[in-house]
Amino acid sequence: MNAVEALDNAALTGKAIPRITDSGELSVSDAYEVQRAVIERRKDRGERLIGVKMGFTSRAKMVQMGVDDVIWGLLTDAMLIESELSLDPLIHPRIEPEIAFLLDRPVRSPADVGAAVGGVAVGYEVLDSRFADFSFSLPDVIADNASASGFGLGPWHPVPRNIANLGLSMEIDGRIVAAGTSAAILGDPMRSLNAAARLAAEAGIELQPGWVILAGAATAAIPLPAKSHVRVTGAGLGHVEVTTR
Ligand code: OOG
Ligand code: MG
Numbered sequence: 001m002n003a004v005e006a007l008d009n010a011a012l013t014g015k016a017i018p019r020i021t022d023s024g025e026l027s028v029s030d031a032y033e034v035q036r037a038v039i040e041r042r043k044d045r046g047e048r049l050i051g052v053k054m055g056f057t058s059r060a061k062m063v064q065m066g067v068d069d070v071i072w073g074l075l076t077d078a079m080l081i082e083s084e085l086s087l088d089p090l091i092h093p094r095i096e097p098e099i100a101f102l103l104d105r106p107v108r109s110p111a112d113v114g115a116a117v118g119g120v121a122v123g124y125e126v127l128d129s130r131f132a133d134f135s136f137s138l139p140d141v142i143a144d145n146a147s148a149s150g151f152g153l154g155p156w157h158p159v160p161r162n163i164a165n166l167g168l169s170m171e172i173d174g175r176i177v178a179a180g181t182s183a184a185i186l187g188d189p190m191r192s193l194n195a196a197a198r199l200a201a202e203a204g205i206e207l208q209p210g211w212v213i214l215a216g217a218a219t220a221a222i223p224l225p226a227k228s229h230v231r232v233t234g235a236g237l238g239h240v241e242v243t244t245r
Helices: 003-013 028-044 059-065 110-116 138-143 189-203
Strands: 049-055 071-076 094-103 117-127 148-153 167-172 175-181 212-217 229-234 238-244
Touching (some): 003 028, 028 071, 094 167, 094 175, 117 212, 117 229, 148 238, 189 212
Parallel strands (some): 049 212
Antiparallel strands (some): 049 071, 117 148, 167 229, 229 238
């Protein structure tokens, strides 16, 4: 079985697989090709692209996962979580607070990105590495679509002049499990948008109006238990909640 099929099956069945790099070399560009091919399989099943997610844009995440390069993954409509999430068939889900941007114009070059942003929201991302023990090297996690599993969004707000220092906090069953500030995201989450536009230009992908960009977590991710209630709050941005089954 090749890496594309193995990753796709792992997500569908909830059975972890060994790291790809345990059995051979994988370059970063080959890893992005695997990522694209896994997404193609999802599209063949009727999913459509609705955005991108940035990964390792904060020290907290780089340190947690032992990886120190900014990467990205692709988001499909099937990953958008409304208010409930079944953890079956996830392998070892984690959750992290995110800042999300909404595009209302296409981004044809990195210079377009500031003017293309129509809104900002507090959000969360559910991660689920398809690799055993949530352990990987940089090319592995790129191939695995940056561990993307799902995400949820709070209400959209017009982009305030300065979003470089918004407080973010995450509660599970009423207990604060993570707290940070948007400054942790490359010093200013707007920088994460610029990085997304650069990666898009390199990949030949045009970021579309209506797409969401997850700028990256400001804190380490936390294991997500079943039958729990999570609430993520962003200063001035309200909150978003999810209940797990
Ligand atoms: C990779 C995904 C990183 C973020 O926000 O930094 C990420 C992982 O931690 O498994 O989504
Ligand atoms: Mg994330």
